[in-house]
Amino acid sequence: MPFIRFEALKTTMHRQPIEVDPPYTRISDIFGEHVFNKKAMQEFMTPEAYKSVMDAMIHGKKIDRNIADQVAVGMKSWALSKNATHYTHWFQPLTGSTAEKHDSFFQPNGDGGGIEKFTGNLLVQQEPDASSFPNGGIRNTFEARGYTAWDPTSPAFIMGKTLCIPTVFVAYTGEALDNKAPLLRALQSIDQIATEVCQYFDKNVKKVNATLGWEQEYFLVDKALYNARPDLKMTGRTLLGHSAAKGQQLDDHYFGAIPDRVRFFMRELEYEAHRLGIPATTRHNEVAPMQYELAPMFEEANVSVDHNSLLMDLMDRVAARHNFKVLLHEKPYAGVNGSGKHNNWSLSTDTGVNLLAPGKTPKSNIQFLTFFVNTIKAVHDHADLLRAAIASAGNDHRLGANEAPPAIISVFIGEQLTRTLDAIEQLEKGKLSPEQKTDLKLNVVGKIPDVLLDNTDRNRTSPFAFTGNKFEFRAVGSASNCAQPMTIMNSIMATQLRKFKATVDGLIKGGMKKDEAIFNVLRDYISESKSIRFEGDGYGDAWVKEAEKRGLNNVKTTPEALDFYVTPEAIKLFEENGVMNKVEVEARHEIMLEEYQKKIQIESRVLGDIAGNHIVPTAINYQNRLLSNVKGLKQVLDEKSFNKVAKEQLHMIEEISSRISVIISEKEAMIETRKKCNALEGARERAVAYRNEVFPFLNTIRYECDKLELLIDDELWPMPKYRELIFS
Numbered sequence: 001m002p003f004i005r006f007e008a009l010k011t012t013m014h015r016q017p018i019e020v021d022p023p024y025t026r027i028s029d030i031f032g033e034h035v036f037n038k039k040a041m042q043e044f045m046t047p048e049a050y051k052s053v054m055d056a057m058i059h060g061k062k063i064d065r066n067i068a069d070q071v072a073v074g075m076k077s078w079a080l081s082k083n084a085t086h087y088t089h090w091f092q093p094l095t096g097s098t099a100e101k102h103d104s105f106f107q108p109n110g111d112g113g114g115i116e117k118f119t120g121n122l123l124v125q126q127e128p129d130a131s132s133f134p135n136g137g138i139r140n141t142f143e144a145r146g147y148t149a150w151d152p153t154s155p156a157f158i159m160g161k162t163l164c165i166p167t168v169f170v171a172y173t174g175e176a177l178d179n180k181a182p183l184l185r186a187l188q189s190i191d192q193i194a195t196e197v198c199q200y201f202d203k204n205v206k207k208v209n210a211t212l213g214w215e216q217e218y219f220l221v222d223k224a225l226y227n228a229r230p231d232l233k234m235t236g237r238t239l240l241g242h243s244a245a246k247g248q249q250l251d252d253h254y255f256g257a258i259p260d261r262v263r264f265f266m267r268e269l270e271y272e273a274h275r276l277g278i279p280a281t282t283r284h285n286e287v288a289p290m291q292y293e294l295a296p297m298f299e300e301a302n303v304s305v306d307h308n309s310l311l312m313d314l315m316d317r318v319a320a321r322h323n324f325k326v327l328l329h330e331k332p333y334a335g336v337n338g339s340g341k342h343n344n345w346s347l348s349t350d351t352g353v354n355l356l357a358p359g360k361t362p363k364s365n366i367q368f369l370t371f372f373v374n375t376i377k378a379v380h381d382h383a384d385l386l387r388a389a390i391a392s393a394g395n396d397h398r399l400g401a402n403e404a405p406p407a408i409i410s411v412f413i414g415e416q417l418t419r420t421l422d423a424i425e426q427l428e429k430g431k432l433s434p435e436q437k438t439d440l441k442l443n444v445v446g447k448i449p450d451v452l453l454d455n456t457d458r459n460r461t462s463p464f465a466f467t468g469n470k471f472e473f474r475a476v477g478s479a480s481n482c483a484q485p486m487t488i489m490n491s492i493m494a495t496q497l498r499k500f501k502a503t504v505d506g507l508i509k510g511g512m513k514k515d516e517a518i519f520n521v522l523r524d525y526i527s528e529s530k531s532i533r534f535e536g537d538g539y540g541d542a543w544v545k546e547a548e549k550r551g552l553n554n555v556k557t558t559p560e561a562l563d564f565y566v567t568p569e570a571i572k573l574f575e576e577n578g579v580m581n582k583v584e585v586e587a588r589h590e591i592m593l594e595e596y597q598k599k600i601q602i603e604s605r606v607l608g609d610i611a612g613n614h615i616v617p618t619a620i621n622y623q624n625r626l627l628s629n630v631k632g633l634k635q636v637l638d639e640k641s642f643n644k645v646a647k648e649q650l651h652m653i654e655e656i657s658s659r660i661s662v663i664i665s666e667k668e669a670m671i672e673t674r675k676k677c678n679a680l681e682g683a684r685e686r687a688v689a690y691r692n693e694v695f696p697f698l699n700t701i702r703y704e705c706d707k708l709e710l711l712i713d714d715e716l717w718p719m720p721k722y723r724e725l726i727f728s
């Protein structure tokens, strides 16, 4: 008796929505109430400490120890006023999740009493026991421990009863062991060079921030059903399961009504997110059943990355209260639309200008074109590195599949801007004639603002699309930390802008006018980067062929994609932006390969167990039933009738036997293959071998199991089926 499945279904059927009615009328009343934001800082800190933190946030100035003590005192008073009892350094190790170690503010004084204490030292730096976090050999190599260091550019917040202080996690020798440290370095690099480029147009610009607005897609599944699926629990995705009779063919889910249970979950999630200062704004159903999305207003990239990490954590906690489990995996269900996390990216100045928004004057449009064309050129020159930035075992299932952008990196800009770039490309080299200048001003640069009005022309199949005032990097996976794609995006842009500036400066020195110099360089970039631009259907086979002709890579698997992370050019790029040195890049590469290999290894073990211990015994059980049925028929029928009546059963008995035997032999072969692969030297070799040799077993074994699911009596089937997971 498949007890767990039916218990789970019964539990799910009887679930009532858990009503929530957060105690507020206006979001503005509660927004950021759990954040040590400017308002709280002004209230709880000395003016001197406040100014120092602001200087650190805006200008990256160091905070001295004295002041750190004052900040700590203010932070503690604020946290205690919010009933926090503990504090933690909150960081993002390379495991992809967040980590924290809680310490109590309370310190006994030895007289049976005590006080709540928190000092500058504890705020600024700590040494977590982090030996279990991946480090790609860095800490072994250097025999150094890691420490966490306060990132004053991302505000502290309270989660539950704990004050969380965003920190970077680095080795004592300085190598980054987390996702945040390289991101901060990349953001500093882009700030510096983008500011210099802005000075061509506006001397008042002193700082440029990268902005990020992510759109988080996820699936919800009932907790009881989730618990009855060992594959979901252990790997985040279903390793078997025949597709439901009703899938997403009808497209009736998109923007459909959100069921009450989900609505209450979302309401509570948004409430908690708002209290934590996460500016969550929109919600609607995604393409697949039980798939949803949450997107905030965009923010400065570092804060936005932190907010996404925090949100993923929050989702889990809030979902538990509503008896849901959040699936962040890129492809939890085969044959059903996967989940992504679009990264909307732009650059914005401290004077309030979005550098990727077309302006109102020809001058501001030259600035827009500068950043726009440089972005395209950066993506063209470093497409493979961007592909590496989004590589993961989970995302491999999504890139190129139903409704996901393909693994080929290309840029969509829309018809109007294509025309603009074409016109610039036609310009003659060197100095412009007065007529050309007028034409450029009136007909090319002057026409750009119309783009904003034309929103019809949006291409949903492009992995990297211009959407009016930002680029949308859509190929990012739903489970990933945005830090990695954002680090790479901003690094390639910084490198590109540096080249641009050097070339333009050279032309100006040679006697060209600034605008002419800029147009000359942009014209070259436009023609050099043409092959990366694609306006057609990114899902079609025609594009795969066309891309190949253009020499664009179509890298389908993670181990291959990660190769681009460690090419000499990539290492040089990371180094010149101060983002990572060679040791750090190589360590990270190894960690990502190991993570990939371990994921496939776990999937393979879990599927082996399920197939062997759940599916085969169930199949035998059902086969026995058929056998006794056939025996009975034989007893009561004459031979002619028997042959006629029992034919189907006999056929089923045979089919079950042959499927069982394939499952068993494939499982054995898979185990042998794993052993062979495990013995290989080198993380890359192992990852490649797991991809090429172990991974295919997952499909063959699944295929047999899914066929059995169709044959065997529903009452005997041990695990919740797709229709139950997706439609209950």
Ligand code: ADP
Pocket: 211, 212, 213, 214, 215, 282, 295, 296, 297, 298, 299, 342, 344, 345, 346, 347, 354, 469, 470, 472
């Ligand atoms: P979509 O049509 O792709 O679903 P949405 O409106 O849901 O678009 O999402 C747009 C996202 O782009 C939002 O998260 C928004 O905050 C973000 N965004 C808008 N402007 C910028 C910008 N200048 N920089 C970064 N992100 C931005």
Ligand code: MG
Pocket: 215, 342, 472
């Ligand atoms: Mg989007």
